[in-house]
Amino acid sequence: MTKQTVDFDKNAPMAGSEYDEIAPLALPGYEAMHQMTLACLRAKLFDEANLLVVGAGTGMELVRFGKGNSKWQILGVDPSENMLAVAKNKIEQYGLSEQVKLFQGYTNDLPDTPIYDAATSILVMHFIPDDGGKLAFLQSIAQRMKSSSTFILVDVFGEKGTDDFQEMISLVKKLWEETGITEAKKAEILETMEKGVNPISETRVLQLLKQAGFGKVIRFYTGLWVGGWMCVKN
Structure with missing residues (x-):
């Protein structure tokens, strides 16, 4: 797992204890994206499977x-x-302690053996700059997955500075008004977006997935500036 521009221990945009409260408000369809991810996994995996969750965070998806x-x-x-x-x-x-294990570190710190039947990365890669880091991140996941296994990527996407992205930010702000996020918290989130988040266009997402060794990509989720893609390790 390539290092992120936001360190959630030293300069986190929100405390770990606060993340579970703010993330569902700040990110459109937070609950739905996780429900849909689980549905995708259930559709693709056998009852017995090894699953890698990259960027496990506070453990919601775990x-x-x-x-x-x-x-x-x-x-x-x-x-x-x-x-x-x-x-x-x-x-x-x-x-769930016997079923779910934790590893503090990055994906490339794990053994290289491709033992996983599926992997997920939910709201992680957008913290990594597209300077080779995003590709290395995806490659580190693919390296540890079995052939024909399922990978699910969920990220903020779009090109900063474009009219379309600015329009999306305007829509997200309106959503935040409906969910009751304070002005101070809105400012913090937008500052994090500007300084620490590195979204890319869907075209670029698809290009990187292909370069990392994934195919048969479908977008299964869209929530304003958040997209979800399911693909297969070649």
């Missing part, structure tokens, strides 16, 4: 996936000690 199928063995990878502490508490709370 718990959801673990509860979604009790026979899946899940490894959550994240560099943030603070975020994983929150995830660990959730895993223990839901009695």
Whole structure:
């Protein structure tokens, strides 16, 4: 997992304990994107499978996936000690400690053996600059996946500085008015977007997935500036 421009231990846009409260408000369709991701995994995986969750964060998807199928063995990878502490508490709370394991670090710190039947990256890659880092990130995941396995990527997407992206920001701001995010928190999120988030166009997303060794890509989710793609490791 390539290093991110936002360090969620040292300069996090929000505390780990606050993330679970703010993220569903700030990101359009937060609940739906996770539901759809689980549906995609259920459609593609056998009852017994090894699942890699890259950028496990506070563990929302770890718990959801673990509860979604009790026979899946899940490894959550994240560099943030603070975020994983929150995830660990959730895993223990839901009695998933035997099924869900945690690894503090990056994907390229894991063994190279391709043992995973599926992998997910939800709201992670947009923190990585497109200077070779995004491609290396995707390649590090692909390297650890079995042939024909399923990969799901969910990210903020679009090209900064374009009229379309500015229009999308305007729509997101209106959504935030409906969800009750404070003006101060709106400003913080937008500052993080400007300084620490590196979205790319869908065309570029598809190009990078192909270069990393993925094919049969479909977009299964769109929530304003958030997109979700499902593909297959070649």
